[in-house]
Amino acid sequence: GTVRIWDYTQDACINVLSGHTAPVRGLMWNTEVPYLLISGSWDYTIRVWDTRDGTCLDTVYDHGADVYGLTCHQNRPFTMASCSRDSTVRLWSLTPLISPLLLNILTQQPWEKIIGNTDTAMVPASPPLLCGKVSRDIKQELDKLSGDVRAKKLRWFSECFSPPGGSCNLWDLVFVINGQDDSLLPASYSKGVMHMKHLVKFKTSEAQELTIVKMSKFGGGIGAPSKEERLKEAADIHLRLGQIQRYCELMVELGQWEKALSVAPGVSMKYWKKLMQRRADQLMAEDNDDAIPFCIATGDIKKLVTFFSSRGQLLEALLIAQGACEGNIRSPPTSSVNHTHNDVDNREQYQSLLRNVCKELAEWFFQDGCSVLAASCHLAVDDLQLGMASLIRGNELELAACVGLVLGEAANQSTAYCLELLARKYMTTPTWELSADLLGMIPDNHILLAKLCAFYPGSAAEIDQLHDRCGLPLMEECKALADEAMNDGDLFSAVKFLLLSAEPERALQIGIDYVKEQLSGPDWTVDSVHPVLDLMSYIRTDRLIMTRQTEARSELLILCGYIGGLLAIRRNYSSIVPALYEYTSQLLKRREVCVPLKIEQLTVELDAWRACTQTKSIPPSEGQREEFSCLETRIQPTEPAVLVLCGADYVTGSNLPSHSDLQLSCFTGHRIQGPVYFLEDNKSSISLNDALMWAKVNPFSPLGTGLRINPF
Template sequence: MVELGEWDKALSVAPGVSMKYWRKLMQRRADQLIQEENDDVIPYCIAVGDVKKLVSFFTARGQLKEALLVAQAACEGNIQISPLSTTGGSSNSGGNNTDDYNELLHKVSKELAEWYFQDGHAVLAACCHLAVENIELAMANLIRGNELELAISVGTVLGESAAQATHYALELLARKCMTVTTCFPSLGYRDLAADLLMMIPDNKLQLAKLCAFYPGCTEEINDLHEKCNLPDVEECMRLAETIQADGDIFETIKYYLLSTEPEKALPIGIQYVKKQLCGSDWTLDSICPYLDLLSYIRTERLVLHKCNEFRNELLILCGYIGALLAIRRQYNSIVPALYEYTSQLLKRREVSVPLKIEQLSEELDAWRACTQPTDESPCTPPSELQRMVYSILVSRIQEEPLKGMIGPDCVTGSNLPSHSDVHISCLTGLRIQGPVFFLEDGKSAISLNDALMWAKVNPFSPLGTGVRLNPF
């Protein structure tokens, strides 16, 4: 009957031989229907309790919601294998248990969440992760989707299990309040930024950055210092000079930035970073805190003519370290742009930094060869030199502390068409799809996704003006 294609008749009499034979025949029929991509396979898989096969069938067809439904039903015990059907040690009897079902549910939830996220639905992606209590990825999806207010709300409810991600979201939202042209002239936004940062338990450094960047008059700055429990600007100047004599570079930079002459922090910090880069054992984590702190110098001081050399060096160093951070976070779309940005600054401006254009080119080529296979040469292995260069990069980059943040950002509407309002990205030269972010010249544009990723690894604008980028 099977050879004649009379499967239903064969299956109806198969139990007369044995349940084991019936089950084997059901599996053969299911395999045939899967090859034909026939929906009739569903009752066959459910009848024998072959959850994995059914989930694989739905997943292969992109029917992730249906796959999730099956996995959830199995976890709840609504799809069971008859005891008779497993007599004699069926091949699947050991594989379909509660632990396997839970693992399957987590896997399908993650795939569905990734599909939602790449489609520009960060909130739905987070819901998928929360449904299986994957708090780390849920918070990460909200932050990578720039749903900062929602991330903070969810993180506050979840408490300690989401604390690290919540604190990061608070920092980013505070940066949103620090947009000089639209927000910072308002005392309300200034105080809101301070209030957000005060929600972070260990907030002294974040509050110092806020105060350092605030562009108000001396009276307003001192008022903010008082709110943040920091000394006034004159006292900060005295503290900076005292601490500098003691040799604490980081604290010296911090207090100079908070003082009446913040530009004095630039040569101290930049010289320290350059000295580190001249060594062979530096890592991102040993350099990033210094550059990040220096980047909060008030813009009107940074763009002064007397700061030209230090500004150029700071932009170059931030661009290079930003490229390495982008590699660490797998922001692949902006890695070449960051290297190109750094190379152009090195080429056009007179600076003295321990970086060479040839070195940047070697590193970019090594990264591409080791991680980004191209359509032209998908099988060409990287050279020995490229492997060595990339190995050195990896040793310096180390692991991302917020593992859920690895991967590109994708905001709501990222896949929407641009219609007649066409903009070309100044980073990639490609047409921008989805939300557009305009740079400070009012003409140059990049995608909002690229702007968010750029700002997270390099605080300064791609135009090289010294203006901070704030797309949050």
């Protein structure tokens, strides 16, 4: 079960990778990051190794039998495939293991931090560098361009890092929205989700290509669709595009006159009459009595009388002539149908319909675990906010940040939120500066930078250094500023500066007292207390879990859990609302605290929420309606833009089956489908979707330890 690394120039084994418990049957070097080695084994697992020091970076248990084949995508070196005796082929993304690289590109770091040579990349503990052909080709193409190349740089590298799944389509739409010339769109664009202004144009072109087959003597070759099939497909496209006359002509060519005539009035009554006459002429040439109704419908009395007379059916000819004389057979009016395509009201109605259809399609993609394609559907109708929201809710944060920066001002708010989540993701020991760089890209980032510095666990000198980098006062100055803010009655600033000082625990009591006072009143709202709670949650973990802070810690966790439950209701995070209320209730039972919350009240609120939103069969009681109405008042956001991000998170792979790696959610006790997130005890687990939603409304672990979770 070992993998040995050899230096063949010295005939020496330089490292042994131990961890597999059965023979290793598959090996693959990553073509861009030279120290990454992937192995597949008969123990059903795939392991990713850092060969510089022999560390196993990740182990995947999803296959249900031995893994014997590994390969990577030619143009997307961080997308790999594995095959197994469990009869499945699975696609994997290695991007999470080297994601700081994409953020170096995002924050416009120098090339030396992005692309290097193998010798530099193989230095132990050094950050990852790209050393392969794909990255060098991208750099060469960028060097050929003039002017601002940032948009191209973000696109090409994000496509390099992203797995296949719609990212190319998404970027095509982004560039269309930004005004790129249509001639620069790739051929693949017309096969994906197209922008609304291109739908008719490209589909018409497709229909014309299909129609060309009628000019070919031999059709499309062996195995190709028949001429009739291609003409039918072309006709269907024309009909959906509203090109009714072209549809009719193709139906006539296929001999399907009834379909052609049934929609011909949509062109004009004059055209319908002409088509009816053509059909009548054809049937008369065949001496077919079916020509009679066509002549009568068009009022072509002379032609019909001639037809009967030529066949010796004089009585019938007489009858037709008599009916016409009495006015029973009339020629229909030939004025055009009054189309109202240019009417403003109708145009708005059609656009609304188009947006609704795109929204439904986007939701279908999203629930299928394809958040990138869902975002493409929204961008196709210029709905940038929902497009960005789909990427964020799908946890495609790096891609969302790249797209948002290219879209510019129209996506600023979503981009800022995305960068904030990315900064939280990288609030870890080796990447604090990267978090600072990400937050530095956000306008009005003072509070965000203060949170970053408040949470930083370094020494006093290191903390002051980070303060200086972020443009914040030094720790000693913060203490004086906190006292000044308290004297001025600015509680929020006082809490902020105390968190940044050498005595951050002082901020807890001040902030908690404020929140408890608010909750004791009748008119408080979530937005009146959440900013203070969120700020306090960034207190350094080592200070929060101190024994002498037990009561303050318990109260903070309880308050964050309760407000988190209300935020989850606001955001429609239905799967975690019961868990947040249960978490808060359990903390109230087990901890001696003094907060204006009662377990009974939590139960009433949860029951009201369930009755009014989750239970369809039993109507809620009047009391439950009143209780939920009160809840709705409290959770009503002050900024409507918040509602754009409502809806459950759903990451790629959420619908995929798992095999040997079965985990039960500590929220529900049910088996977790899709990616799993392990809590700090390395035993308890929840779905990654639930973990993401939990972290967005309550940063503290569901285990009640006071540790923050970071599933991003």
